[in-house]
Amino acid sequence: MNIKVLDTTLRDGEQTPGVSLTSNEKFRIANRLDEIGIDFIEAGSAITSNGERESIKEITKQGFNAQILSFSRPLTVDIDYCLDCDVDAVNLVVPTSDLHIQDKLKTTRDELLELSNNAIDYCKDHGLIVELSAEDASRSDVDFLKLVYADAIDHNVDRICVCDTVGILTPDNSYELFDKLKDLPVPIACHCHNDFGLAVANTLSALKGGASEIHTTINGIGERAGNTSFEECVVSIDRLLPQFDTNIKIDEIYDISKLVARLTGVYIQPNKAIVGENAFSHESGIHSDGIIKNSATYESITPELVGRKRKFVIGKHMGTNGLDNRLKELGLDVDKNQLQQICDNIKVLADKGKTVTDVDLQVIADNVLEINYEDRIGLDEVTIVSGNKVMPTASVKITIDGEQILNAGVGLGPVDAAINAIKSLDVFKDIDLIEYHVDAITGGTDAFIDVIIKLQKGDKVVSARGTEPDIINASVKAYIAGVNRLLRD
Template structure:
């Protein structure tokens, strides 16, 4: 860190505020795993892991984390939300082995008057008693001013009365939450600037929510205004619209505020994001900045072409910073440049005519709304090149396949052989077997034997998605000679039919 850079503390509250996401509940072992990653890999300064008094499961999780943290020198970086409840939260903290409490107090006169129904002096007295007890028991204390944002809008005199009181208390940090996510960036800057200038000796954290999708912008303005710390969550998890997301906020600060520095390791953000997605079941939108699946994927062919020619569509937000890589989507808007980029990554080179054929096939698949991945490319290429060697004298024009419970599968097939149209219907043990039985009827009329099917193999590219392309490879025996044909489609039976049509043309 250069002399001119100001250090910003990052407190991650995924395990406390983030767990207030509707439907999310981490198990104790999941909480421990996430806590370990946040401190050792992502390298945030502090983590808020729970609320006191919530449940036995929460207590077990806190005990497991504090035990690990104490053994590894992280105990003073583990924080728990507590309440103005006499000695109840303090005793809970002691039993759980935690040392840093974040005391939730009222930051607006509206909350104080209507929720607690108390006067400021009474609230201050009760807060002071809890802080004194915490200090006596060896606990470090930070203080939240709940609903501080509305307090600054509607009862600024109360906020300053409270801060005048708190500046004489033994607290380490005062934390300013936009509890309902109602502030716009200009307000964040104005309010925090005023407070930091009025109380230059106090450490202030800013805690942003994302109700208007302004969480990251508000974090930026809060830091510009002089906030000493910021509260963030993995994937922007949190109540209602969530909290300011860790990955986005760190990227913005790194790129647009060279005067500040954090300890966060960008390369670890995506890994922990995916882990939290798995544990929480809270799915990351594919277009979520930094961590979404699509955010480093170029889809339009013109973008891929520009990247090849002079990185025309690159910005400072490079995927490698976050342990990711740029990808080029394959679909109806791809164009040759996208496909060439993917082939290059696979180490495959094609002639210009073959590249055009592969491009056309991908466009056709894209028009059917099928997702084509890089892993599909070798299958598509194999199918295209295999088809190039076959003259289509036999065309399967139409077919109807049926499958119903307790009824034998059936197939009706319409096929053209050397310009002559045939139609047959048959049943079988499966849809493909019924299809083959219908074909046998056609070729019986032509007094021609069909090859014997000796092997039938189905492959899909890695990933196992249900909409993946499916390659069926069928081995045939004909006149004591074996040969193979391939078919490619998102439907397994259709891919087998395509492989069969190739066989009919070869014989």
């Protein structure tokens, strides 16, 4: 059975505290959603603002394969704004719990029914596809919920949706609820929230109970604890529920996850399933050894399935097999004794609480193998001009292949200005800074600053570290160390 996916990242997802997307950012996300096979895109809520309507119009005029919806209350003014945006459909949201009907709307069940039916009629009269979402359905009287849906079907609604608005369903009663509704003659959707961490589990149970459509957001973003995670739900359907399938291009899931994370500024927790930084990372010696022999020993899916790559993490739990594999990735061949010596040195460093980066591994391995590399780039001098009314400006003097070069740059802050002054030079232009992390490793105002960065050139990613009392010098030294490493490789 093919399951349809409605993505509400641009509406429910944007309701994440602190998130506000520009029209261009919304378009970029919508375009990518369409490319990966999303069936329905809820592009926003047309009633919200002029800017929101312009964003929706920009999406609707693209001719996407996906059906484009706007959120709407059962009010003529909302529906008219949806029509003005030229959407294909509306997600018509009608509260059905007595709590919402009486305390929020200050109305009655009968009046609510009339409001819902009239709104559906108005939408259908104006050529809109209608998905009726019962808000707070999981706390509604089931008989009344069925009545709302039955009336909607009589008024030619196209789809209906059960909303677990405050995330109180469990997998068992999610199945039971959808099982009671499965005989209704229109497609039934499931819209879950993650207040108890059960949104994905409840959505999968809803499918078993009779749902044929799911509502999700990329990375599970949304109000409070968020919505059903798109990537977790879609991959679970693909791998764990063979009776169902979707139209999603699963191998492109990681790319859209990173895009949404960048544009929204919502950090992806490292241990998040499927798309988290650690989802396919292995440090334990036992695990690494098993993965090298047969990845199925400690991975239920391959990272390539979702557009990822496996990583062996350097640390005190790493075994010699995993370490040897990582050294080979770095182009280093060692014998058994050298491998054990490198492993022992890593554990000494890790026991002191130090994060062991690729740069640390390279230094440790070089010392054991007595390899000395000559860096192509050296830092000679950094000068910063900054103040309340002055855009931070940096001048840097560096030596590249024996030639001394002076360059300048501006930025949002002194570190940004210094890095910009360096990376505007030709030798740096195809290198991307993908991660920047700062720690004060001693106390007081004279604390040493530990800067750890990740740089990428093509498909090669390296870590680098700079430790100085001055954060600007530490940052620039870390950046240049990483670039030297990439250029050497």
